[in-house]
Amino acid sequence: MSKAVALSVLQLLALAIPPIAVLIKMLRQSENLSWRYRKWSFGLALSSITLFLASGVAVLAYLSMSFPLSPLLKIALMFSLLGLVPFALFTGVLYKEHKLTFGP
Structure with a gap:
């Protein structure tokens, strides 16, 4: 079940x-x-991505400790999480660009 x-x-x-x-x-x-x-919206998007990353790390930690996973599967799971990091950084860059255009 878990x-x-x-x-x-x-x-x-x-x-x-x-x-x-x-x-x-x-x-x-x-x-x-x-x-x-706009600032609130970008903050919400970044916090959502951060929480998803934390959730993914917790699930991967649980799976690796509870079940015997092959090394290849562990690598694949880590890559899927690492793929979210550039997305979060990209959102931060978009925020900076957006602030230059629309900010005070």
Whole structure:
């Protein structure tokens, strides 16, 4: 049962990232939001990505400690998590660029 829940959490993470990317794109294209709301929106997106990374690390730690995983599978799981790090950094860069354009 716990293994199924852990795998479901990883699936949830995989399904949640694309909508965040779409929301960031929509935020960048909106022209009628004040800077305050833009700043909050980017903060929410970054916190969401950070929480997803933390959740993924916790699930991977659980899976590696509870079940014998092959080294190749462990590497694949780590790469899937590491793939979120550039996305989070990219969101930070977008925030800086957005602040230069729309900020005070």
